[in-house]
Amino acid sequence: MEANALKNTALTQVHIDLGAKMVPFAGYNMPVLYDNLIQEHHAVRNSVGVFDVSHMGEVFVEGENAFDLVQYITTNDVSALTDGRVQYSCLPNDKGGIVDDLLVYRFNQHKYLLVINASNIEKDLNWIHKQNEKFKAELNNASDNYSLLAVQGPNVAKILQELTPSNLEEIPYYHFTEGTIGDINCIISNTGYTGAGGFELYVKNADAKLLWDTVMSAGSEYNIKACGLGARDTLRLEMGFCLYGNDINDETSPIEAGLGWITKFNHPFFMSEHHLKIKENKPSKKLVGFELIDRGIPRQHYTICDADGNAVGEVTSGTMSPSLNKAIGMGYVPREMSKSGTEIFIEIRGKLLKAEVVKLPFLQK
Numbered sequence: 611m612e613a614n615a616l617k618n619t620a621l622t623q624v625h626i627d628l629g630a631k632m633v634p635f636a637g638y639n640m641p642v643l644y645d646n647l648i649q650e651h652h653a654v655r656n657s658v659g660v661f662d663v664s665h666m667g668e669v670f671v672e673g674e675n676a677f678d679l680v681q682y683i684t685t686n687d688v689s690a691l692t693d694g695r696v697q698y699s700c701l702p703n704d705k706g707g708i709v710d711d712l713l714v715y716r717f718n719q720h721k722y723l724l725v726i727n728a729s730n731i732e733k734d735l736n737w738i739h740k741q742n743e744k745f746k747a748e749l750n751n752a753s754d755n756y757s758l759l760a761v762q763g764p765n766v767a768k769i770l771q772e773l774t775p776s777n778l779e780e781i782p783y784y785h786f787t788e789g790t791i792g793d794i795n796c797i798i799s800n801t802g803y804t805g806a807g808g809f810e811l812y813v814k815n816a817d818a819k820l821l822w823d824t825v826m827s828a829g830s831e832y833n834i835k836a837c838g839l840g841a842r843d844t845l846r847l848e849m850g851f852c853l854y855g856n857d858i859n860d861e862t863s864p865i866e867a868g869l870g871w872i873t874k875f876n877h878p879f880f881m882s883e884h885h886l887k888i889k890e891n892k893p894s895k896k897l898v899g900f901e902l903i904d905r906g907i908p909r910q911h912y913t914i915c916d917a918d919g920n921a922v923g924e925v926t927s928g929t930m931s932p933s934l935n936k937a938i939g940m941g942y943v944p945r946e947m948s949k950s951g952t953e954i955f956i957e958i959r960g961k962l963l964k965a966e967v968v969k970l971p972f973l974q975k
Contacts, residue, residue: 619664620757620818628836635839636728638665643838650841651932654806658763658829659837663810664818665728667753669735672721679745680714680722683738685864685885687874691716696784696801699872700864701737702881706888707860708867709737711852713801715786723797727854741880757818761825762808762845765832770809773828774798778809792824803842805849805973844929847938850899850970856910857897857926857940866893866942868970895923896948899970902937902956904963913957914941922947925956931972938972939965 616639625632630641641662643650653659671680681688686699695716701709710730715723726734731753742749761770767778776789776798786799797812813821826834843853852858852867864873865888875886902908908928913921928939939956947954950969955962 617665619662620815621662621664621822624819624822625662625836630836630838633839636665638728640665641836641838643840644836647838647840647844648932650835650837651844653833653835654763654804654808654837654841654845655933656764657832657834658761658765658769658808659835659841660822660825660829661760661762661837661839661842662757662822663760663842664757664815666758667724667726667728667731667734667751668756668758668812669724669726669738670721670748670750670752671724671738672748672750673746674720675745676720676722676747679738679742679747680724681877682745682879683741684712684714685869685873685879685882686714687877688714688716688722689877690874693718694785694787696786696799697872698784700858700869701734702864702879702885703737703860704881705860706881706884707862708854708858708864709860710734711854711858711869715797715799729855755815757813757815757821759811759813759818759821759825760802760804760808760842761811761829762802762804762837763806765829766808769825769829769832769834770798773824781809791821792828794821794824796821803851804845805851805971805975806845843927844932847927847929847940848931848933848971848973850940850972852897853927862897862942863888863893865889866895867897892945894945895942896945897926897940897942898948898967899938899940899972900954900956900965900967901972902939902963902965904965905937906956906958906961906963907937908939908941908956908958908965914943915955915957915962916947917953917955919955919962921957922954933973936972940970943967 684699914923
């Protein structure tokens with residue numbers, strides 16, 4: 611895709627002015643890093659970093675049948691949500707795989723917000739519209755109207771509390787409120803994709819630059835860093851968080867991907883009987899985390915082998931962990947090879963490098 615065909619966020623020029631390395635990502639012109647990926651990663655783990663993730667999609671579902679639609683199209687139990695709560699979930703497809711993973715926000719019984727992956731916005735919308743034919747809920751794709759800042763790290767609450775009348779201590783993990791940051795109207799959400807704590811701030815595009823400047827200024831005493839997609843990936847992988855297109859896709863069942871905790875069979879959802887059978891019969895393959903014992907760095911699509919060199923699976927995500935200073939990765943292996951401590955081998959440039967299956971997350975708090 612030509613650079614001039616890429617979509618920009620409301621903050622693209624800010625990133626360019628900061629000297630960010632820009633790359634095409636999910637159809638957007640996005641910052642992969644500003645100066646140093648390792649420094650950006652450690653800023654989030656140890657203090658505070660801010661990501662522009664405005665490429666994410668926002669779809670509002672409203673009306674009398676909003677709950678029924680969302681309960682049917684997602685694997686988690688939406689009835690467990692109360693107003694102001696958020697739920698991680700996924701959209702199952704008709705092949706036994708996953709259309710997308712997403713966050714479900716409940717404003718009230720008749721209003722929900724679905725936050726979906728940028729690369730899947732059109733696909734997700736087509737799928738949701740198709741399922742909505744019998745529910746007739748109101749769908750509003752607001753993706754092009756909203757910007758999203760992920761302000762992440764252990765010092766985030768100290769910085770943001772100075773800017774908002776909302777009591778951030780009263781917004782537990784996976785809860786949200788509608789409030790203000792520096793007099794800018796926002797959805798303030800105690801969520802994130804880093805495992806470092808923090809808040810995600812949804813704001814109208816017109817206010818995105820002011821919000822960015824306000825947060826960056828307030829965070830200066832904590833050495834706040836602008837962070838790119840590179841650090842976002844190493845941070846999420848240390849926590850064992852799935853990335854759509856890598857660790858989950860149209861072919862993987864949430865049961866195989868270790869997402870049984872968001873797959874609730876106390877209510878019928880699309881293809882729920884199929885996934886229940888996989889759970890009851892036990893999946894033939896499982897997504898596992900592993901650490902490399904020999905020197906090397908695992909990358910997506912590298913082959914996973916047994917001790918005899920037989921291919922048994924492939925790496926879905928891999929990196930050198932900045933926090934652990936170890937090469938880590940995730941991939942699918944046969945169920946019998948999925949126990950912690952199992953020895954596996956990663957084929958890298960024709961060599962079989964020894965690795966060990968470990969319990970997720972890699973970074974234990």
